[in-house]
Amino acid sequence: MNNENLTVRKMSAVNGNGDLPRTIVTPCTDMYETPEAYVVSLDMPGARKETITLTLEKGVLQVSAEVEPHHGKSIAVLYRELGTTGYHRVFALGEGIDREHVDAIFEDGVLTVKLYKIPETKPRTISIH
Amino acid sequence: MSLIRWNTARDLQTFPSDVMSMQRDISRMFDSFFRGGLPEDDALVPSEWIPAVDIAEHENEYSVKLELPGVSKEDVKITMQNNVLSVRGEKKQEKESKGSSFHRVERSYGAFRRNFTLPSTVKSDRIDASYADGILTISLPKAEEAKPKQIEVKVK
Numbered sequence: 001m002n003n004e005n006l007t008v009r010k011m012s013a014v015n016g017n018g019d020l021p022r023t024i025v026t027p028c029t030d031m032y033e034t035p036e037a038y039v040v041s042l043d044m045p046g047a048r049k050e051t052i053t054l055t056l057e058k059g060v061l062q063v064s065a066e067v068e069p070h071h072g073k074s075i076a077v078l079y080r081e082l083g084t085t086g087y088h089r090v091f092a093l094g095e096g097i098d099r100e101h102v103d104a105i106f107e108d109g110v111l112t113v114k115l116y117k118i119p120e121t122k123p124r125t126i127s128i129h
Numbered sequence: 130m131s132l133i134r135w136n137t138a139r140d141l142q143t144f145p146s147d148v149m150s151m152q153r154d155i156s157r158m159f160d161s162f163f164r165g166g167l168p169e170d171d172a173l174v175p176s177e178w179i180p181a182v183d184i185a186e187h188e189n190e191y192s193v194k195l196e197l198p199g200v201s202k203e204d205v206k207i208t209m210q211n212n213v214l215s216v217r218g219e220k221k222q223e224k225e226s227k228g229s230s231f232h233r234v235e236r237s238y239g240a241f242r243r244n245f246t247l248p249s250t251v252k253s254d255r256i257d258a259s260y261a262d263g264i265l266t267i268s269l270p271k272a273e274e275a276k277p278k279q280i281e282v283k284v285k
Contacts, residue, residue, distance in 0.1 A: 028235040028236045028237075029233060029235050029236070030231065030233060030234050030235060030236050031231065031232040031233040032229040032230060032231045032232060033229055033230050033231075033232060034225070034229045038232075039225070039229070041199075041223070041236070043198040043199060043236050043263070044198065044263070045196040045197065045198040045262065045263030045264055046196065046262060046263060046264050047262060047263075048262070049262070070183055070185070070194055070264075071183065071185040071187075071192065071194075073187065073188075074185040074186060074187050074192070075185075075186045075187060075188060076185065076186045077183060077184070077185045077186075078184045078185060078186055078191075079182065079183065079184040080183050080184075081181035081182050081183060082181050082182070082183040082194060082196060106262075108197075108198065108199055108200065108201060108202075108260075108262070108263050109196075109197070109198035109199065109262050109263015109264065110198050110199040110263065112223075
């Protein structure tokens with residue numbers, strides 16, 4: 001699997017969080033391989049589960065999500081390090097992945113996508129007539 | 130305007146380790162002197178990653194939000210001592226991933242710790258915390274005298 005999108009993209013449009021610009025972040029991702037699947041886990045703190053979209057099309061896996069504004073009715077934000085308003089990342093998938101068999105769960109701000117491998121075809125004996 | 134996350138940990142990793150440990154020793158010395166001493170073992174735990182934090186003021190409370198993706202609730206410890214709010218914990222790797230072959234590791238794991246010195250206008254016995262979707266929210270209710278009051282001034 002290759003990653004095609006590593007840069008943090010910033011858009012100038014304003015979202016519902018006061019005067020903060022939209023900041024779409026590329027989530028930090030771990031990828032590992034087990035005998036039966038590839039597992040991709042993405043750190044997406046603050047993402048709302050219902051806004052997460054996961055598409056698999058022509059060998060490209062796309063993940064995106066929205067983050068709810070963090071301070072609803074606040075008088076002032078005294079200190080700010082959190083600036084993410086959304087997440088987006090694209091992965092190009094290699095061969096041997098079962099496109100019909102993908103699992104995804106979102107727990108504690110981490111999206112874990114499990115892409116199952118196509119079971120290797122058994123060697124076929126060809127009889128000679 | 131774009132926001133750049135405060136990331137001292139990454140810069141400091143490039144420092145020679147002896148300089149780092151000397152700096153830690155000195156800050157521990159200052160800490161114990163000015164704060165009347167946090168428990169010694171507490172000061173010795175190095176932070177392996179630093180979660181991002183937001184602090185906001187609301188009408189009746191202050192709220193502190195920390196990004197802690199993949200940290201389970203049970204692994205977070207919030208303590209309050211000498212007006213210092215301390216959030217500590219550990220981010221553990223998933224059990225299933227152990228022994229698997231990794232293709233990419235970008236997420237941070239290990240112990241973390243952040244301390245906040247609170248103003249005396251916080252009701253320290255009424256602090257509350259909740260955790261959802263990787264965000265830890267600590268709410269610090271204001272003491273009565275810190276809440277905004279409306280005073281009517283009569284014009285004569």
